[in-house]
Amino acid sequence: MALAGAVLLGGCQEKLTSPGDCPALCPGGSPQVVDEILSPIIGADSSFVGYVKPQAAPALLVSNGLEGFEERAVMRFPPRSDSVGVRDTLRSYTVDSVAFGFTVLARDTLAPGLQLLVYRLPPFIDSTTSYAQLDPAFIPENLLLAVPIPDSLKTGTIRAVVQGSDLSRVALAPADSGVLSLGVRLDSPSFTGVRLGASAAGNGGVFLTYATVAIPDTGTAKLRTFPLTATFNTTLPAVPEVIDSTLLTVGGSPSARSLIRFEFPSRIRDSATVIRATLELTPVAPLTGLATDPVRIVARGILSDLGAKSPVESRFGVAVDSIPVGTSATEELEMVRLLQQVWIGESRPAGLVLSLTPDLESGSFSRPVFYSSRAADPAVRPRLRVSYLRSFPFENP
Amino acid sequence: MRAAWLLGVLATMPGLVWGQSSQFGVRGLGFPGRGLNARVIASGGAFGLFDSESSLNPAALAGATALTSIFTASGAYRTVENPAGTASTRDTRFPLLMILGPVRQTGTALGVSYSGYTDRDFSIVSSGTLDLRGGAVGVTDTFTSRGGLSDLRAAGAYRIRDRWLLGAGLHVITGSNRVESRRSFEDSTFLSSVQRAEISFAGFGVSGGAIRQMGPRFAIAALVRSDGHVNVDRDSTRVATVDLPYTFGLGLRWQLAPKLGLATQAIVRTWSAANSDLVVQGGVGANNTFEVALGGEFTPDLQRPYSRPVRFGGRYGRLPFPLEPGTEAHEYAVSVGSGMRFAQQRAGADLGVEHVWRSEGVHSEHGFIFTLGISVRP
Numbered sequence: 001m002a003l004a005g006a007v008l009l010g011g012c013q014e015k016l017t018s019p020g021d022c023p024a025l026c027p028g029g030s031p032q033v034v035d036e037i038l039s040p041i042i043g044a045d046s047s048f049v050g051y052v053k054p055q056a057a058p059a060l061l062v063s064n065g066l067e068g069f070e071e072r073a074v075m076r077f078p079p080r081s082d083s084v085g086v087r088d089t090l091r092s093y094t095v096d097s098v099a100f101g102f103t104v105l106a107r108d109t110l111a112p113g114l115q116l117l118v119y120r121l122p123p124f125i126d127s128t129t130s131y132a133q134l135d136p137a138f139i140p141e142n143l144l145l146a147v148p149i150p151d152s153l154k155t156g157t158i159r160a161v162v163q164g165s166d167l168s169r170v171a172l173a174p175a176d177s178g179v180l181s182l183g184v185r186l187d188s189p190s191f192t193g194v195r196l197g198a199s200a201a202g203n204g205g206v207f208l209t210y211a212t213v214a215i216p217d218t219g220t221a222k223l224r225t226f227p228l229t230a231t232f233n234t235t236l237p238a239v240p241e242v243i244d245s246t247l248l249t250v251g252g253s254p255s256a257r258s259l260i261r262f263e264f265p266s267r268i269r270d271s272a273t274v275i276r277a278t279l280e281l282t283p284v285a286p287l288t289g290l291a292t293d294p295v296r297i298v299a300r301g302i303l304s305d306l307g308a309k310s311p312v313e314s315r316f317g318v319a320v321d322s323i324p325v326g327t328s329a330t331e332e333l334e335m336v337r338l339l340q341q342v343w344i345g346e347s348r349p350a351g352l353v354l355s356l357t358p359d360l361e362s363g364s365f366s367r368p369v370f371y372s373s374r375a376a377d378p379a380v381r382p383r384l385r386v387s388y389l390r391s392f393p394f395e396n397p
Numbered sequence: 398m399r400a401a402w403l404l405g406v407l408a409t410m411p412g413l414v415w416g417q418s419s420q421f422g423v424r425g426l427g428f429p430g431r432g433l434n435a436r437v438i439a440s441g442g443a444f445g446l447f448d449s450e451s452s453l454n455p456a457a458l459a460g461a462t463a464l465t466s467i468f469t470a471s472g473a474y475r476t477v478e479n480p481a482g483t484a485s486t487r488d489t490r491f492p493l494l495m496i497l498g499p500v501r502q503t504g505t506a507l508g509v510s511y512s513g514y515t516d517r518d519f520s521i522v523s524s525g526t527l528d529l530r531g532g533a534v535g536v537t538d539t540f541t542s543r544g545g546l547s548d549l550r551a552a553g554a555y556r557i558r559d560r561w562l563l564g565a566g567l568h569v570i571t572g573s574n575r576v577e578s579r580r581s582f583e584d585s586t587f588l589s590s591v592q593r594a595e596i597s598f599a600g601f602g603v604s605g606g607a608i609r610q611m612g613p614r615f616a617i618a619a620l621v622r623s624d625g626h627v628n629v630d631r632d633s634t635r636v637a638t639v640d641l642p643y644t645f646g647l648g649l650r651w652q653l654a655p656k657l658g659l660a661t662q663a664i665v666r667t668w669s670a671a672n673s674d675l676v677v678q679g680g681v682g683a684n685n686t687f688e689v690a691l692g693g694e695f696t697p698d699l700q701r702p703y704s705r706p707v708r709f710g711g712r713y714g715r716l717p718f719p720l721e722p723g724t725e726a727h728e729y730a731v732s733v734g735s736g737m738r739f740a741q742q743r744a745g746a747d748l749g750v751e752h753v754w755r756s757e758g759v760h761s762e763h764g765f766i767f768t769l770g771i772s773v774r775p
Contacts, residue, residue, distance in 0.1 A: 018420050387587065396629050
């Protein structure tokens with residue numbers, strides 16, 4: 001009997017699942033799915049510019065007319081001292097060679113024959129320096145070197161060395177306080193562009209000096225290396241961007257973000273279970289940019305509605321989608337987690353901010369522009385397609 | 398030793414037989430419990446109105462000879478068939494806990510029991526296709542219920558000159574039911590959803606019973622019980638009141654021979670009282686039920702009546718909550734079992750095995766229910 005009890009109770013696993021023969025075996029019926037389109041509040045959506053400045057961008061843009069105009073990268077390195085301390089004594093050194101390094105983040109792999117043209121610029125450039133101010137410096141006399149980008153290179157570091165008689169071209173004069181500034185253009189048989197690493201992302205331009213320090217007392221010479229990374233860099237477009245605030249612009253430089261507000265019905269917020277939410281945006285024009293370098297767009301909920309300065313929820317509920325260059329199709333951004341976790345779970349305002357992903361903000365050739373709620377044609381306005389389950393009518397009992 | 402071997406074989410059979418949770422507990426208040434001890438179940442329930450260690454008839458408490466605690470466990474293994482398919486499931490329940498004992502030199506006995514009133518443990522899975530956003534999307538729905546109603550009884554009984562046993566009981570009907578509706582989509586862009594609710598129940602009932610010993614070989618028992626109504630709260634909000642049935646029972650016991658006792662009983666419950674309340678809530682409704690049982694107990698050794706008795710029986714009944722309007726579910730069962738006492742009869746174990754068939758139209762199920770009762774007399 002004890003054995004019987006042990007066996008009986010030892011098999012306490014339950015397997016309760018039966019095939020459902022509705023409606024006989026479906027108390028309360030089946031869950032009802034509703035598909036509803038929500039429109040944004042008319043006139044309450046807009047674009048705002050200036051979130052990420054070009055000098056804080058995670059990438060530098062260099063093109064020879066990809067967008068119809070040229071874009072150049074400029075960078076300034078910190079002062080290089082003209083002496084080095086050896087055994088408590090400052091000693092002068094002799095430059096043997098210098099090297100420049102650049103990181104290629106993205107390029108059109110179908111465009112061969114690229115090379116970066118590196119120019120020496122007036123030393124003191126900053127965020128107020130314009131394309132027009134520096135354009136006269138991009139002359140053959142200031143060309144330091146041409147750095148070929150191997151056709152096989154998709155991403156990675158390229159490096160060029162200056163030595164011998166060419167070293168005079170990179171000599172740092174005391175009047176310049178030892179500061180070197182460079183400008184980078186793109187040379188290519190076709191219109192294309194390259195995204196280069198920037199100091200904000202920790203992979204900006206590198207200026208490396210190899211020197212020999214002569215020590216007379218000992219008759220020996222020591223080799224020294226002075227690595228410098230750019231402390232300032234930015235992208236200078238030939239044509240400044242113009243943002244139409246009646247459209248929804250995302251990206252560009254300085255970066256633009258778009259704020260869209262919705263009326264979120266309480267019948268959904270309070271008692272429905274959202275199973276899918278798709279933000280549909282109609283592009284104004286086919287997306288331009290660097291081929292094979294898709295742009296990633298991100299939607300984040302807002303913690304409070306403060307207009308352009310609305311703080312966004314970045315911990316969860318973030319919706320991301322990739323848009324291929326050249327597409328003119330309606331962008332469909334799946335954002336069910338944003339609705340579930342931010343709008344409903346956190347009871348935040350029913351608004352969202354569209355931007356490019358942080359690694360692309362102010363660092364992408366692509367700048368998606370979508371119609372806003374102000375569009376005359378309602379069919380091209382933003383819309384949020386929400387699929388949800390109504391509250392299940394559990395039988396009592 | 399041979400009996401222990403047989404019982405061991407019986408107990409291992411659940412591992413060989415595949416079964417499922419009853420589909421006839423899906424609607425209404427669930428699948429009704431019986432409040433019977435393992436030894437009564439082994440005889441088809443026929444001795445239920447006479448058994449002091451079951452919570453059916455409060456008058457039977459007067460038959461208690463010592464302070465006793467009862468623990469009952471059951472494992473059900475069934476195969477379910479309906480138009481959506483066939484499935485095998487299993488479940489384990491603890492349908493009866495009881496403590497009873499006589500009050501010395503008074504002729505009275507008192508007892509407290511906790512038994513299952515209805516069982517609402519089930520999971521139902523169905524699949525289909527929805528037209529969503531212009532395309533067909535496959536969905537799978539799972540409706541799960543856990544819990545049910547329980548019957549907490551406090552009862553007393555009085556013995557009048559060994560001829561009459563009279564008893565009365567107060568019942569608290571309580572419990573909760575956690576229900577969950579889950580839908581998943583084949584298209585992963587649609588998130589699975591889960592909606593839950595907790596339904597709680599509260600009600601009171603009274604019962605009265607009598608047993609008349611008519612000579613040394615014959616006895617008759619009667620039961621009347623009213624459960625009033627049960628209040629139904631969903632997520633702490635009162636949503637319904639459901640009338641519960643009156644119960645009428647009549648039982649006969651006949652000691653055919655010194656070694657063979659027979660019994661039969663019939664029980665009627667007026668579950669149709671709940672019909673209108675359930676229909677208003679969107680349910681199918683409820684029907685009155687009738688249950689009749691016939692069984693016996695053969696005692697091989699009269700010197701040791703608790704050693705290896707052979708119990709057998711059968712029963713027929715109707716179930717209260719139909720799956721579809723206008724229909725009625727039926728239940729048949731045959732049973733067998735035995736038991737033993739040990740530790741100077743201070744402890745005992747009983748095992749009952751039922752083979753059950755249930756059907757209602759195109760819905761049917763069959764399987765085995767193994768019930769083990771442990772009794773301790775400290």
